[in-house]
Amino acid sequence: MAEVKGARGSVIFTGYRSLGVYSDHIPHVVRYHKKHKEFYLVTSVGKSFLTYNVNKLGQVAVSNALPEAITCLAADRMLVFAAHGNLLKAFARNKEVVHTYRGLEAEIHLVQPFGDHVISVDTSNVLMIWDIQSEEEYLELKFEKTSFTISALMHPSTYINKILLGSQQGTLQLWNIKSNKLLFTFKGWESGVTVLQQAPAVDVVAIGLTCGKIYIHNIKFDETLMTFQQDWGPITSLSFRTDGHPILAAGSPLGHIGLWDLEGKKLMSQMREAHSSAIAGLTFVHDEPLLISNAADNAIRVWIFDGPGGQGRLLRFRMGHSAPPAFIRHHGPDGKQILSAGQDGTMQSFSTIHDRYSKSLGRGSIDKVKAKKKGQRSVSLRLPPVTVFASEIARQSDWDGIIACHQHSLSCTTWDYVKSTMGNHKLKPPDLLNKSPDLHATAVEITSCGNFTLVGLSNGSVDVYNIQSGIHRGCYGKEKAHDGPIRGVAVDGLNQITITTGSDKLVKFWKFKSKELIHTASLNVQPTTFLLHRESGMLGVALDDFTLNVFDIETRRLVRKFLGHSGKINDLTFSPDGRWLLTASMDCTVKVWDLPSGCLIDCFLLDSAVVSLTMSPTGDFLATAHVDDLGIYLWSNKSLFSLISLRPLPANFEPTMVMLPGACNDIEEVDTVVEVESTNEDIMEYESPEQLGEQMVTLSLLPESRWKNLLNLEIIKQRNKPKEPPKVPKSAPFFIPTLPGLVPRFASLAEDEAAQSKVVKLGVLEQKSIFFVQLEEAISHQNYSIPLKTLKEMGPSSVDMEVRNLAAENGGSVEVMQSFLKMIGSMLETKKDFEMAQAYLALFLKLHLKFISTESVLLDEISTLLPSLEETWVHLQTLFNQSLCVLSYMKSALL
Template identity: 80%
Template structure:
C-alpha cells in the first residue's frame, strides 16, 4: 500500500518567532533615521537580519528571509543591502526586498554604498558598481588576484567619485569610478589590509593590517601620521569617537578592544573580554560617547564612556547562547520565561514578551569566588555544560529554585533565578565510593513542587534526596541502590507523596516520597530513555530506547497507552497544560502530537534539523523548540486557540511534509506546490454542528436571557420604573435670544407660556394589523410557522408582550389567530428547537388570555394537545437529567 500523501505543515502549530539570536560573525551596520531622529543598529542572523534602536536596544524589525545565509551587510539612509551567494539584495523598511542585483559569478564578500550607487566585490576580484534604482550595472573592474586581491573598500569623505581599495598584498589603490581611472597606488606596509576606516580629520584614513598594526595615513600627501601596534592579532574593526575626544577603538580576534589616545599617541585603555569571540563590528555612535560591538558569540553590547580614565562600562546588551542550547523548559506559570542551557556552559532565561526581560544566569564554576577573582577567561574553573535541570517558582524568592545536572560530572549545582547567579550548594553524596574517578556522574534531577527538596539520580543507580535550602542530605532510595543500572529519569508528584524512578535495567519503580519505601516495580520491554510526569493528571510518559513511548497512570501504576513512537532516538517530550496531548521530538527530525484520550497520532511535521528539546507553555499558547547546531529557540503558535482545527487520527504510513522554522520564508514557488497547498486545505475536514444533535435532546435559541426571562414580570418592572412626576418639557429658546439695553448685557425672558399642544393621540395607526399578526394568519393555510417565529424572535420583551395582547379579540385579534399561535408553539416543541423561548412565550400567553381560552372550545382542544406534547418532551429531559445526576453522585462517592 502506498503511503498516504502528507499534509502540508502542521495542523496544530504555526511558526511565530525566534528567541535568543542576536548576532553572528558579520559586522553590524549603524544607520541614522532623520525623521525619527535616532540611530538604528542592523545585525545579521543567518538568512535574515534584525533591526534594533540604539536608545533601548529593542528589536523593531525582522527582515524577510533570504534563500542563503547573508555574507555581507551595508546600508544607506533609505535601504539596507545584504548579499547572499552571488546576489546582492536591497531591503526597504528593514523588511521587504525591493531590488536584486545579479551579475557576479562568485560569492560577494564586500559591499559599499556610494550615493545613488552601491559597490559589490566578489571572491573572484570582480568589482561592480550598480545603479540602485534601475538595478543596472554602471561599471565593472577586474583585478588580478596575484597582484591586488581586494580585501577592504572605503569611500573617503569629500572625495567625489572616488573609492579607496585595500588588498591582501598590503597595497592601496585610489580610483575615480566616474572616469574609470586609477589615480594613485600606495605601496602599503608589507602586510595585508583588513580594515579601512575614515578618520574625523579630512584626508586621513585608518588602515588595519593583519600583523596587528594600525596606520593613520594621509592619502592626499601619501604621508603616515602615526601608527600603533596591537598584540592580539589582526585588526578586525576600527572606529573613532566624534564627541570631542580624540579616541580610536580597534577590535581583535580574541575579543579584546584597544582604546588609543590620538593626541598622546599611546594606548589609553583596554577592554578585555568584551566578547568571547572575535570582534566582528565596532562603531562609535556619531556625537555620543557610545560604542557598539558585536561578535560571533551571539552578543550585542553598547558601552558608554562616562567615567574617569576613558574606561567604557557596559550600558546595554543582548546576549544569547554562543553554542547551541541543549535543554529548555518554561519557568513559572505564566509562560513568559524560558530557561535554556547550552553547550557553552551558560544558563539563560529568555522572555517571550520583550528582550529586555531576558537575562543570563552565567557559567557554572567549581569555585565561584576564585573564578570571580581570576576573571572571565578562567576556563579551568568552569563546570561542564548543563545537560538537564529542573526549576520551581514556589520558594525562589527565599532560596535557590533551580537544580542542574552537568555533563559527566558528579556534583549538581543549584541556581538562583531572582539573583541570576549560581547558588551556594554543590550537591553530591558523601563517601569515598562516590569518587568521580570511578566514572560515577549525575544523570537525572528533579525538584518538588513545594521548592524544598531535590532528587538526584546517578549513573551507578543511586537516587538521593537533598534539602535545597541547606544542602543537607535527606535520604537515599533503596537499600544500596535504587536501580541496578543508570538512572534515566526521576520525578516527584505534585503532593510530595510519590517518587517515580526509571533505570536502564528496564524497570520503573514507585517509591513513597517521605519514607523512601518501595511501593511497586513495573518492567518495560526496553530500557527507558527519559520520563516526564504531568503532575495535574498523574500521567507519566516514558520514552524507550526502541523509539517507542509508554504512558503510565501514576495512580493505578499501570500502562494505559502505548505509542509506536519514532524512527530515531526520542530527544525530549512535553505535555500540553491540560494533559490531553503528548508532544515528542526525535532524531528523525519529526515532532509528533499524540492524543491521550483517543490514543491516536493527531499531528506530525518534519523539520530541517532535529529538535533536541521542546517545551509547551503552561498557558498552552506557544510551543518552544531548540534544534541541533542552532543558537535560537523557536516559538510555534498553537492554532487551536484562535482558529478552527480539525483533529483526526493520522494513518500509520503518514508521510509528514517539511516545515520551515519561524522567521524563514515559506512562499509558494511553483504551480505544483500551490496545487499541493490547495489539496491539503481541502483535506482538512471542518466540523459543522447540525441544527439538532439527537432525538431526545433539545436545542436552545442562544438569545440573551433579557429577551425572554422577564416576560412574566413586565408589569412589575413597569410599575417600578414609572416616574413619580410627569416629565416637564423645557422651554424652547429662540434662535436669537433678545437682550435688554444697559451697560451689563442681560437676556430678555419671555414670561408668556407656550401654547399647550393637543394631547389627543391618533389611533389610526394602531388599528392596522402588525407583521407578526399577518404572518400568523397566513400560517393557518400554509402551515409554515418558521416565518412568524423568526419575526417574534427579533422583538424585545415589551414588543412581544404587545403582540401577544393583540391576539385576543378585544385587542383586534381573533380565535383563529390565537389557535395559530398555539400551533406555532407546538411546532417548536415537536422540533425541540428554541426550547426556552417556547416555554416563555406559552407562559406569557396563558397569563394574558387564560380566562378567554377557558371559554372557547377550539382553544381548549388545542391547549390539551399542546399539554400532552409538553409533558412528553419534559419527561425525556427529566430522564436524561436523572441519569446524569446518578453518574455524578457515583463519581463523587468513588472519590470520597
C-alpha cells in the same frame, strides 16, 4: 500502500520568533536617523538582520529573511544593503526588500554605498557598481587575483568619485569610478590589507594588516604618519573616536580590543576578553564616548569611556549562547522566562516578553572566588557544560532554586536565579567507597516545595539533599536504586512518591520520606529519558527503540504506548492540562500525542533536529532548541486564538517541512498564508441542530418578560396605573421621534401628524393587523412559522391585544381562532418554543373559554392538542423527578 503526506506543516503550532540570537561574524553597521535624531545598530543573524537603537539596545525591527545566509552588510541614509550569494538586495524600513542587484557570478564579500550608487566586490575579484534606484549596472572592473586581490574597500572623505581599494598582496589603488581610471598605486607594506578606515582628519586613512600592524597614512602625499604593532594577530576592525579624544580602537581575532593614543603614538589601554571570539566590528558613535562591538560569540556590547585612564566600561549588552543550547525549560508558572544551558558552559534566562528582562546566570566554576579574581581567563577553573537541570520558584527568594548536573562531573551545582549566579553548594555523596573515575551525575530533580533535590548517578544511586544547607539526607535502595545508570528522577507534587528509572529496564516507585520501594514496573527496552507531569500524574518514558510509554503514577500501570518515531527521542514535554504529550526526535520531527484518545494528532518536520523542547505553563508557546543552532525558537499555540480541527493522523503519515521562525523568505510566507486559507475549508465546525432529540423540548430563549406575565397582565397594568396624567415632554428639535415597541423605529412626519389628529378614521378601525392576516393565509398553506415569528417579536401588551382581537366581537372569526390553535399544535408537535406555546395557549383559553365551549370546531381542535400536551408533560415530569432524586441523593451523601 502509498504514504499519506501532510497537506500543511503543523496544525497546532505556527512559528512566532526566535530568542537569544543577536549577532554573527558579519561586522555590524551603525546608522543615524535624522528625523528620530537617534543612532541605530544593524547586525546580521544568519538569513536576516536585526535593528537596535543604540540608546537602550532595544530591538526595533527584524528584516524579512533571505534565501541564504548574509555575507556582508552596509547601509546609507535610507537603505540597508545585504548580500547573499551573488545577489545584493536593498531593504527599506529595515525590513522589506525594495531593490535587487544582479550581475555578479561569485559570492559578494564587500559592499560600499557611494552616493546614488552602490559598489560591491565578489570573490572572483570583480568590482561592480549599480545605480541604486534604477538597479542598472554602471561600471564593472575585473582585477587579476595574482597581482591585486581586493580585500578592503572604502571611500576617502572629500574625494569626489574616488574609491580606495586594498589587496591581499599589500598594495593599494586609488580609482576614479566616473572616468574609470586608476589614479595612483600605493606600494604598501608587503602584508595583506584587512581593514581600511577613514580618520577624522582629511586625507588620512588607517590601514590594518594581516601582520598585526596599523598604519596611519596620508594618501594625498603618500606619507606614513605613525605605525602601531598589535601582538594578537591580524587587525579585524578599526574605528576612530570622534568626540575630541584622539584614540583609535583596533580589534583582534582573540577577542581583545586595543586602544591607541594618536597624540602619544602609544598603546593607551587594553580591553582583554571583550568577546570570546574574533572581533567582527568596532564603531565609535559619532561625537559620543561610546564604542559598539560585535563578534561571532553572539554578543553585542556597548562600552562607555567615562573613567580615568581611558579604559572602557561595559555600559549595556545583548548576549546569547556562543555555543548551541543543549537543554531548555520554562521557569515559573507565568511562562515568561526560559532557562537554557548551553554547550559554552553558561546558564541563560531568556524572556519571551522583551530582551531587557533576559539575563545570564554565568558559567559554572570550581572555585567562585578564584574565578572571579581571574575573570574569563580562568579556563582551568571552569566546570563542564550543564547537561540537565531542574528549577523551582517556591523558595528561590530564600535560597538556591536551580540544581544542575554537568557533563562527566560527579558534583551537581546549585544556582541562584534571583542573584543570577552560581549557588553555594556542590552536591555529591559524602562516602563513596569504590569511587570510579568515570562516576558522574546523570539526572536531577527538585521538589515542588523547593526544599529537597534528588541526584541520580551513573552507578545507579539516587541521593537526596537539602538544597538549603546542602546536607545529604539519604539515598534510595539498600545499596543503590538501580543496577545501571540512572536515566530519570521525578517527585510528585505532594512529595509522596519518588519515581526513578535506569538502564536496568525498570521503573521504580518509592515513598519519598521513608525511601521504601512501593512498586516496580518492567520495560522491554532501556529507557532514554522520562518526564513527569505533576498535575495529572502522567509519566512519559522514552525508550531506546524510539517508542513511548505513559504510566499513571496513581495506579502505577502502563496506560498508553506510542509508536512512530524513527530516531532517538531527545526530549519530551506535556501540555499544561496534561492532554498532549509532545516529543522531539533525531528524525527531525516534533510529534503531538493526544493522551485521552491515544492518537497522533500533529506532526511537523524541521530541517534540523530538536535537542530540547518545553511547553509554556500557560500553554501559549512551545520553545525548541536545535542541533548546531544558537537560538531558541518560539511556536505559538493556534488552538488558543483560532478554531482548529484535530484529527487522528495515520501511522504512515509523512509530515512536510516547516521552516524555523524568522527563516522564511517573502515568497514562502505568501505561499504559507494561501495554503492555510485553503485548508480552512477542511475544518469541521460543529453546528448545534435546532432540535437535539425527539423526546426533548426546546425553549425559545426569549426573555421571561415576553411570556411569563401574560395571564396577569391586567393586574400589572392596574398596579402600574399612573396617579397623574402623563405630561408631554419638551421636544428637542435635534432628536427624531421614535415609535414605542421592542424594536426601535423612527417615526415619520406623517405618522407624527396622524398621531396628533383627533379625527377618528373608520378605515383604521376596520384595518386588520399583520398577525391576523398571516393567520388567515396560514389556513390555506398550513405554514405557521410566519405568524409565530411575528408574535414572538411582540411585547406582552401587543400579544394580549392580538389574542383578544381573534374573537368575533372584536373583528375576528372562528376560522382565525382555529388557525391560532393549529399554530399552537404545530409548536407542540415540533417541540420548539415550548414555554411560548404554553403561555399563548393559556392566554387564549383564559380569554375565549366561554366562546370555545359553544363552537364544536374549536372543541375538536382543542381535543387534538390534549394528547400531545399530556405526553410531553409526563415525559418532562419523569425527567424532573429523576434529576430531583439524584440531587437529593448527592446532598445526603455529602451530609
